[in-house]
Structure formats: C-alpha cells, structure tokens
Amino acid sequence: MLQRLYNSTMQLANHPRALWVLAFVSFIESSIFPIPPDVMMIPMILARPSRAWLIALVALVFSVLGGLLGYAIGSFAFEQIGQPxxxxxxxADAITEFNTRFNDFGFWAVLGAGITPFPFKVITIMSGWTGMPLLTFVATAVLARGIRFFLxxxxxxxxxxxxREFIEKYFGIISTVFLILLFGGFMLVRYM
Structure with a gap:
C-alpha cells in the first residue's frame, strides 16, 4: 500500500498544479500523511531548477502550518486522533515514557524529526500533547524544515x-550524523 501511495505522490509532481499539490502534501505530511514532501520536491526541482527556492519555500511554509495541525491534534484531540x-x-508503547522526557529535549526532538527521515507527524503531535511552548515548537520547526528542504x-x-540517487539513498544518514554533531557541539560548549 505504501509503495502505491509513494508512486501516486511521485506522479503528482508532474501535475500542472504541482506546487499546490506539494503545499497540500507538505501540510498533511506534518500531521497524518506517511509520505514526505521530498518525494515531490525532487522531480519538481529537477524539471525546473529555476524554481528550486520557491519549491523549498512552499514545502517549508506548508509543512510548518501542517505541524501546527499536528500540535493541535496533540493538544486537543490526542486520545481521539493523535493516539491512533x-x-x-x-x-503507541513508547508514548508514556516519551511524554516524561520529551520537553527536556523538545528543541532537539523537533529539530531531529524535522531534518531527518523520522516521521515529523510523531513529533508535532507529541509537542502538542506534552505542552511544549508553541513559540519554541514553531521556531524549531521552521529551522528544521528550512534546513531540510533548502538543503x-x-x-x-x-x-x-x-x-538525486545520493539524496534518496543517503540523506537520512547524513542528516542524522549532522544532528548528532550539532548536539555534541552544543553539549561540548555547555560543559566546557
């Protein structure tokens, strides 16, 4: 099923209104949809490199707006929508343990999920459920998604x-290593 959904999303990249479709996919991916916007961004940018920055901006803006929907699901409808x-x-098994530790590392959780292939919707919902400060959530989501999409x-x-093949194959690994180095750098500065 996921492969069929992936293929359908890739085909939408060729649609005449692909930018609007990208906005929609970016929005719903941040709260409920399993396929990341990168799937559409890559063929769209390859087809029209002059629009690369516009495509990244659309993905960023609508991903953060969709993240606010995920945050709202976590805040107001976790039991009914977020938990399922x-x-x-x-x-589901890690929800309670995750809640107790989440806000201690909330900035890093949002940054990590926003940059890496970890499902961003998990973090947006958990941010709302744990009561992460909204300003922290939005600022970190903008930073993380901006790094990912503009890179x-x-x-x-x-x-x-x-x-293209390099991005599709290694982007997750590279972004995870980058996040670990960034976190390590902050910890080194903090404790020196």
Whole structure:
C-alpha cells in the first residue's frame, strides 16, 4: 500500500498544479500523511531548477502550518486522533515514557524529526500533547524544515539529476550524523 501511495505522490509532481499539490502534501505530511514532501520536491526541482527556492519555500511554509495541525491534534484531540495515528506508526508503547522526557529535549526532538527521515507527524503531535511552548515548537520547526528542504533544493539546483540517487539513498544518514554533531557541539560548549 505504501509503495502505491509513494508512486501516486511521485506522479503528482508532474501535475500542472504541482506546487499546490506539494503545499497540500507538505501540510498533511506534518500531521497524518506517511509520505514526505521530498518525494515531490525532487522531480519538481529537477524539471525546473529555476524554481528550486520557491519549491523549498512552499514545502517549508506548508509543512510548518501542517505541524501546527499536528500540535493541535496533540493538544486537543490526542486520545481521539493523535493516539491512533501514533499507534498506526508503531509508536503507541513508547508514548508514556516519551511524554516524561520529551520537553527536556523538545528543541532537539523537533529539530531531529524535522531534518531527518523520522516521521515529523510523531513529533508535532507529541509537542502538542506534552505542552511544549508553541513559540519554541514553531521556531524549531521552521529551522528544521528550512534546513531540510533548502538543503535538498540547493543540492538539486547545483548538481541536478546526478545528486538525486545520493539524496534518496543517503540523506537520512547524513542528516542524522549532522544532528548528532550539532548536539555534541552544543553539549561540548555547555560543559566546557
């Protein structure tokens, strides 16, 4: 089923109104949809490199707006909507333990999920459920999603189709290593 959904999302990248479809996919991916916007961004940017920055901006804005929907689901409808979504992603067992530790590392959780392939919707819902300060959530979501989408856009704009396979294969690993190094740097500065 996910492969069929992935293929359908890829085909929408060729739609005449692909930018609007990207906005919609970016919005719902941050709260309920399992396929990330990158799936559409890559072919859209390869087809029209001059629009790379606009495509990344649309993905960023609507991803953060969708993140606010996820935050609202966590805040106001966790039991009815949020918990079933997280259970469908296999995250139901860790909900209680996650809640107790989440706000201690909330900035890092949002940053990590926003940059890496970790499902961003899990963090948006959990941010609302645990009561993370809304301003912290929004600022971190903008930072994380901006890094992710503009980095993909920059690589595709600069290197074109040659970098596509590299992004699809290694972006998750590279972004995770980047996040670990960033976190390690902050901890080093903090405790020195």
């Amino acid at each position: 979504i997280l259970a469908s992603l296999g995250k 993909v856009a920059a690589l595709l704009w600069k290197f074109g189709a040659a970098i």
